[in-house]
Amino acid sequence: MSTPQQVITIHGEQELAARAGHLFEGAESEFVCAATDVNTWSRPATRAAMAGRIRHRAVGPVIRKLYTPAALTDEEQRNHLLELGSLGAQVRICGTGLLRHETIVIDRRVMILAGTEVAGDREFTVTTSPALIDGVYALFEATWEAAAELTAYLRREPPQVDVEGRRILRALGEGLTDEVAARRLGLSLRTYRRRVAELMRLLEAESRFQAGVQAGALGLTS
């Protein structure tokens, strides 16, 4: 039994930049990261410095960045990510808010995991262990596959549907006739049909089938 490759701990972003910064610019084939948002680096100067070391060029590493929706609540972050995308990076948003610490894998050879913040500095774990890297990479890939591309994610911002609208869509999703659904929801048939017409306009649907596809895709029927 032996420890094949070292796992080392680095305290603080400055030390990380000093000791592992070259790994960022040394990326040859691939650079992937998963994080809650782009604010892993607490010091903006460090963030700019680290980001600047990733080479954005036509022939360079494939850059894949996976964030949670939290990365989009701030307009500055959102614009930053859109700019990354226009520079050639692949950015996806996964459906959950559970990527707590940034995980970076470079060329599938080196992995950097941001840890907890201690006395104002963040702790990083750096490893070259293939087993650790492959295990994390597999989970990253699984999450990446399920995630939505950034611009597609932004485009599908659901229309504002109130509580009653959602109840109507759920009734529709159950296959009820207008008469049955209206009675169930305590509305007159005419009012129910008025509401359905409004929802059809909101969903930009020209038929009930089309409205069903759209409402289902927006998670409005469950």
Next chain:
Amino acid sequence: MSTPQQVITIHGEQELAARAGHLFEGAESEFVCAATDVNTWSRPATRAAMAGRIRHRAVGPVIRKLYTPAALTDEEQRNHLLELGSLGAQVRICGTGLLRHETIVIDRRVMILAGTEVAGDREFTVTTSPALIDGVYALFEATWEAAAELTAYLRREPPQVDVEGRRILRALGEGLTDEVAARRLGLSLRTYRRRVAELMRLLEAESRFQAGVQAGALGLTS
């Protein structure tokens, strides 16, 4: 700089069982694993022995198992997973086939990653490093959230829809009237409506809206 916790490598399932088997039965709060299928253990005896050490009881660790659809192609595996579910384990299927090596996290304290097979034996990496465990656990959680519960996944096996059926569903998804769609597809209105009725039965839908939700969810309209 120091190596806070050891990362050790174990060769072979028997050695793993001998050195780390107690970790399986020592699980107190949680046992999670992610794998392509249940055949990580190449020797059935080892698999039975390891599985047997996980205590299935009302007050015991929460057991969460994440597999790819590959785990369901074999009927024996599928039945095994269904039995696990009925014994209280949570089993989910993620949409991708990319969980290459089994990853196990016990009580968020210990992580075991199965590695490559060397000379008939599999290599395992065992670590208690919190940073490594948290990084992997975050990605596991993200994948878990996006995955489908086992019985729900099995229930949603898409119905067999032929090429013409898909074209009809796409036409429906575009919001076309039956008359316009029938002409587009070179069918008479009666035949088109016959086909739509068949698809409605296949999708078990009682209205066009409901059919739209179901077809969209099954990826049949794009």
Next chain:
DNA sequence: CGGCAAATGGCAGCTTGCTGCCAGCCGCTC
């Protein structure tokens, strides 16, 4: 080539859905 079964297509009757119109109600403001 003929027979037969399955599929097609037109028609019609019915149901469900769409929307305009209008009367009545309700809440708000003056």
Next chain:
DNA sequence: GAGCGGCTGGCAGCAAGCTGCCATTTGCCG
């Protein structure tokens, strides 16, 4: 208290969809 605007609900006309029926067509098999 009156007036007004917005909403509701009933009715009706029309459109779209659903399905049964029947004649015709098509394709397959002996």
